[in-house]
Amino acid sequence: MNWDEIFAAATPELYLAFAGLIAVVLGAVLRERFATVSIKAGALILLGACALSLFNIEGGVAFNGLWETDRFTNLAKAVCYFCAGVALLIAEPYLVKERLIRYEYALLVIFASLGMGITLSANDLMTLYLGIETLSLSSYVLAAFNRDSQRSSEAGLKYFVLGALASGLILYGSSLVYGFSGSTNYDAIAQAEFGIGLVFGLVLLITGLAFKVSAAPLHVWTPDVYEGAPTPVVAFFASAPKLASMVVFATILFEAFGNAIDQWQDVILIISGASMLIGAFGALRQTNLKRLFAYSSIGNMGYALIALAAGEDIGGPALLVYMVIYALSQLGIFGVLLSMRRRGGMVEDISELSGLSSTMPWLAVCMTALVFSVAGIPPLGGFFGKLVVFQAGVEAGLWPIVIIGVIASVVSLGYYLRIIMIMWGGDKLAPFENMSGTVGITVSAATILAFPVFTVVIGWMMSLAGGSFSLG
Amino acid sequence: MEVIAFSILSAIVLIAAFCVIAARNPVHSVLFLILAFFTSSGLLVLIGAEFLAMLLIVVYVGAVAVLFLFVVMMLDVDFVELKQGFLNYAPFGGVVALVFFAEIALVASAMGASRPETFDASPNAETNVEAIGQVMYTDYLLLFQISGIVLLIAMIGAIVLTLRHRPGVRRQSVEEQTGRKRADAVELKDVRPGQGI
Numbered sequence: 001m002n003w004d005e006i007f008a009a010a011t012p013e014l015y016l017a018f019a020g021l022i023a024v025v026l027g028a029v030l031r032e033r034f035a036t037v038s039i040k041a042g043a044l045i046l047l048g049a050c051a052l053s054l055f056n057i058e059g060g061v062a063f064n065g066l067w068e069t070d071r072f073t074n075l076a077k078a079v080c081y082f083c084a085g086v087a088l089l090i091a092e093p094y095l096v097k098e099r100l101i102r103y104e105y106a107l108l109v110i111f112a113s114l115g116m117g118i119t120l121s122a123n124d125l126m127t128l129y130l131g132i133e134t135l136s137l138s139s140y141v142l143a144a145f146n147r148d149s150q151r152s153s154e155a156g157l158k159y160f161v162l163g164a165l166a167s168g169l170i171l172y173g174s175s176l177v178y179g180f181s182g183s184t185n186y187d188a189i190a191q192a193e194f195g196i197g198l199v200f201g202l203v204l205l206i207t208g209l210a211f212k213v214s215a216a217p218l219h220v221w222t223p224d225v226y227e228g229a230p231t232p233v234v235a236f237f238a239s240a241p242k243l244a245s246m247v248v249f250a251t252i253l254f255e256a257f258g259n260a261i262d263q264w265q266d267v268i269l270i271i272s273g274a275s276m277l278i279g280a281f282g283a284l285r286q287t288n289l290k291r292l293f294a295y296s297s298i299g300n301m302g303y304a305l306i307a308l309a310a311g312e313d314i315g316g317p318a319l320l321v322y323m324v325i326y327a328l329s330q331l332g333i334f335g336v337l338l339s340m341r342r343r344g345g346m347v348e349d350i351s352e353l354s355g356l357s358s359t360m361p362w363l364a365v366c367m368t369a370l371v372f373s374v375a376g377i378p379p380l381g382g383f384f385g386k387l388v389v390f391q392a393g394v395e396a397g398l399w400p401i402v403i404i405g406v407i408a409s410v411v412s413l414g415y416y417l418r419i420i421m422i423m424w425g426g427d428k429l430a431p432f433e434n435m436s437g438t439v440g441i442t443v444s445a446a447t448i449l450a451f452p453v454f455t456v457v458i459g460w461m462m463s464l465a466g467g468s469f470s471l472g
Numbered sequence: 473m474e475v476i477a478f479s480i481l482s483a484i485v486l487i488a489a490f491c492v493i494a495a496r497n498p499v500h501s502v503l504f505l506i507l508a509f510f511t512s513s514g515l516l517v518l519i520g521a522e523f524l525a526m527l528l529i530v531v532y533v534g535a536v537a538v539l540f541l542f543v544v545m546m547l548d549v550d551f552v553e554l555k556q557g558f559l560n561y562a563p564f565g566g567v568v569a570l571v572f573f574a575e576i577a578l579v580a581s582a583m584g585a586s587r588p589e590t591f592d593a594s595p596n597a598e599t600n601v602e603a604i605g606q607v608m609y610t611d612y613l614l615l616f617q618i619s620g621i622v623l624l625i626a627m628i629g630a631i632v633l634t635l636r637h638r639p640g641v642r643r644q645s646v647e648e649q650t651g652r653k654r655a656d657a658v659e660l661k662d663v664r665p666g667q668g669i
Contacts, residue, residue, distance in 0.1 A: 001613075017621060024628070063614040104632045111625050118618060130618040137622060141629035156633075176579065196582040200575060 002062070009062035009069050012053040012077060013117040019045040020110040027103040034103045039092045042106030046085030046113055053077040053117075061123070065185055068123035072316065076247040077120050079324050083239040084113040086331055086442055091232030093436035094338055094346075100146055100230065108145075109236060112138035116244035120251070125174040125184040128252065132170065132212065135241060136163050142236070143229040155228025162221045166211035173204030177256075186256040194260045202257055206267055209252070212245040215305060216274030219298045223286075226294035231346060234290060235334030238297055239327040246304050246323050254312040261311050268309040269401050275302030276408035283415045287350050289337055292415060293330075296374060299412055300326055303405055307389045310396035318392040325373075325385040332370045332446025336363060339435035339443070350419060354426030363435075364423045366447040373450035375416040376409055381450045478518055484511045498544045506537045520593035523600035 006014070023041065027034050057078075059069030069077075088109050095101040115135030122128035140163060144156020178184050180201060181192030192198065211218040226234050253264060279299020286292040304326070307319035340347050357364040373382035386409065393402040435443075488508035495501045509532045516525035594603035608616060 020621075021624075024624070064611050066612070066614050102632070104628055107628055108625070108632070111621065111628075114621065126612075126615050127618070130615060130622060133622050134618065134625060137625045137629060141625075141632055144633060147633050180582075197579050200579045 005060060006062045008056060008058075009060040009067055010121065011056050012049045012081070013114060013121065015052055016045065016049045016081075016110060016114045016117060019048075020107060020114060023103075023107055023110065027107060031103075035101045036092065036096070038103035038106040039088055039095070039101075042110050043085040043089045045110060046081045046088065049113070049117070050078045050081035050085065053081065059121075065187070066124045066127045067121050068186075069121045072320065073120045073247065073251065076243060076320060076323075077117055079327060080116045080120070080240045080244045081113055083243065083327050083331060084109055084116075084236060087232065087236035087239055087334075090235060090331075090335055090338055090439045090442050093439060094230065094232045097341070098146065098230070098346075105142070105145060108138045108142050112142065112236075113240065116241060119248045120244055122248070122251075123186050123255070125177065125186075125189075128248070129167075129170060129174060132248075133167065135244070136167065136212075139163075139237065139241065142233045143225055145233060146230045149228075151228035152230060153228075155225045158221055158228075159225045162211065166208045166218065168208075169204050169211070170208030173201045173206075173208060176201030176204065186252070189256040190259060194263065198257075198260070199263055202260070202264060203267060205252070206264060206271075209245065209249045210271055213242060213249060213301050213304075214294075214298055215271045215301045216278050216298065217271070219275065219278060222298055223282075223291045223294040226290045226297075227288055227348075231290070231334065231338050231348075235331060235338065238293065238330040238334060242297065242301070242330075243323045243327040246301065246308075247320065250308050250316060250319050253308065254316065258312055265309050265311075268305055269398065272302045272305035272309060273401055273404045275299060275305065276405055277302075280408040280411040283412065286415070288348050289340075289350055289353075289419075290348055292350065292419075293333060293337075296412065296415075297330070299408060300374070302408065303386060303389050306393045306398065306401055306405055309398060309401065310392040314392045314395045318388040322385040322389045325381045328446055328449055329370050329373050329382060332366065332443050332450065333374065335439050335443035335446065336367045336370070338439050339363065339432055341433045341435075342430060350422060351426070352429065353419065353423045355428035356423040358428050359431035363432075363443070366443045367423060368420055369447045369450050370443075371416050371419055375413055379451070474518060478515065481511050481514045481518070485515070499541065502537060502541045502544055505540065506533050509533050509537065519591060521600050523604065 023038065023045070027038060030037075053074045056069075057071055057074045059071070059074050061068045088106060091105065092101070095105060112135050115131050115133070115138060118131030118134055119128055120131075122131055140156055140160040143159045144153050146152035174184065176197055177189060178201075180195060180197030181189045183189060183192070189198075207218065210216070211221075214222040226237070229237070253261075253268075257264060276299050279295050279297070279302055282298070283292050283295035286295060304319055304322050307315040307322060309315065310318070337348070340352060342352070353367075356367070369380060373380035376383045376386040386405075390402050390405060393399075393405070485508050488504045488511065491504040492501045492508065495504060509528060513525040513528040516522070516528060594600045597603035597606060
């Protein structure tokens with residue numbers, strides 16, 4: 001075994017696995033005393049993993065080709081770990097107030113992040129599957145974390161049953177790909193002769209992965225899980241795993257099936273168009289904010305899929321930029337949702353935001369900026385995200401999907417503007433309870449990031465991610 | 473000879489698998505599932521993967537299927553009620569199944585071109601076990617370790633979702649029991665006749 005190779009390629013994951021296992025032991029020994037500490041320790045561990053993946057950004061190949069990292073994946077990993085760390089930090093006040101604080105929460109988030117790292121580094125269908133299972137199993141339990149609440153248990157069960165079906169589809173697809181290409185390694189699959197058997201395996205793989213990113217025909221679980229699961233868990237789901245799954249979706253299509261882009265481009269385009277339309281029209285009638293943002297995320301996955309359909313060279317960097325901006329703004333939005341607490345309970349209805357501009361002006365300003373950013377209003381970060389995605393679509397000659405995207409954007413403005421109108425124009429309600437420091441800082445930071453500061457960052461990221469793909 | 477055995481075994485697997493979903497009584501379903509597992513392990517023996525065949529029986533028949541049986545018998549699920557919506561979904565489900573079946577048939581027809589001429593269930597080794605042992609902790613060490621983490625997560629998940637610390641539960645304390653001395657339990661009283669304690 002070549003340790004230099006392994007350390008160059010997999011340091012963040014080795015470190016995360018090691019730290020996670022130590023945290024398991026600490027939790028078993030210290031029990032309740034570890035509960036609040038574990039959240040901070042877990043966030044530190046995840047931020048450390050973020051630093052490590054930036055430090056080893058060049059990556060490498062290890063474990064006999066089962067594992068491969070490069071700039072693109074390491075960048076995605078760093079953002080995933082960062083988002084997971086922040087999502088863990090802002091969970092603490094909620095967990096304490098709802099009496100859910102247990103050290104297992106941090107453990108599950110750490111292991112879910114490890115799963116993201118594994119999927120992102122996978123260069124083999126077997127590694128990919130195990131990574132997806134690591135991420136999904138932790139996610140199912142996190143969704144049901146509030147086990148005394150019927151809705152949370154229901155969310156966990158729904159997520160589990162449907163997720164198991166999606167995993168089955170991925171496995172079936174993988175087995176067909178293995179059978180017809182003779183290997184599970186991405187590079188070997190890329191070189192295999194592309195026949196009808198591989199197409200079928202590929203379609204099943206796409207179906208399974210579309211479930212994991214909650215794209216259109218397999219999006220049905222998203223609103224229910226978002227509504228039922230505890231809000232900090234949703235903040236986590238909406239940011240890091242979404243980014244990771246989307247980038248994994250891209251790496252497998254680009255690296256293993258890059259030569260067969262004309263085979264899967266249409267499939268991705270259909271999924272993308274359906275996601276955007278369902279996201280836009282589905283959200284119009286929602287009154288629960290968590291459900292509303294679930295539909296919004298379905299729509300946003302549709303935009304990201306345009307970049308995916310544009311292919312490796314044009315779409316890769318655009319996809320990463322779009323998803324990073326999206327994940328960071330989601331953290332801010334769910335930070336606002338986490339601070340919606342009145343008379344000892346969480347409120348989730350859109351009407352509860354009424355008159356926020358006069359009771360808590362800063363929160364209203366933040367929410368407005370974040371919502372506008374996700375909607376893609378010009379001076380804000382989300383606009384540039386959508387811009388690069390649409391640009392990629394136009395460059396690849398995918399005019400129809402870009403037009404659908406623009407229409408969906410306009411329709412989705414309907415519900416985004418409704419939130420803003422209720423906040424700034426509705427009757428004044430009692431203010432929310434004071435929000436905790438970490439949540440406030442996160443919301444403010446996400447808001448600042450949503451402003452054009454991002455344009456500089458985008459340029460830097462495009463140059464860093466651009467040209468990082470190299471087909472084996 | 474092998475072709476005949478293969479045809480018989482795979483026919484039984486298919487019929488058993490169909491009966492799993494068609495049987496009215498859930499216990500019968502599980503029993504058909506066990507039959508399907510047994511015959512599939514027969515198929516594995518046919519291609520020379522005897523270790524995998526035994527593993528399938530030990531793990532799936534020995535553990536998983538018995539667990540299913542327990543769940544089916546312990547949980548009082550009303551299966552008649554569960555099947556109420558069946559007719560509503562039947563047409564759509566039927567269409568999906570038909571499309572899927574057609575696609576599988578298409579794939580099966582493509583199979584002929586790329587069928588491997590020789591199949592070796594134990595490459596570079598005498599037996600199946602040896603072949604697996606050669607790669608399991610070397611080439612696929614990473615996958616083996618990740619599987620361990622997946623199982624650990626499953627364990628943590630089960631504990632998170634089900635373990636409850638109820639106050640006032642009297643637990644057995646082995647130390648206390650074995651550390652008990654005669655003086656803790658028995659007291660000698662000098663009882664006078666006719667008076668009691």
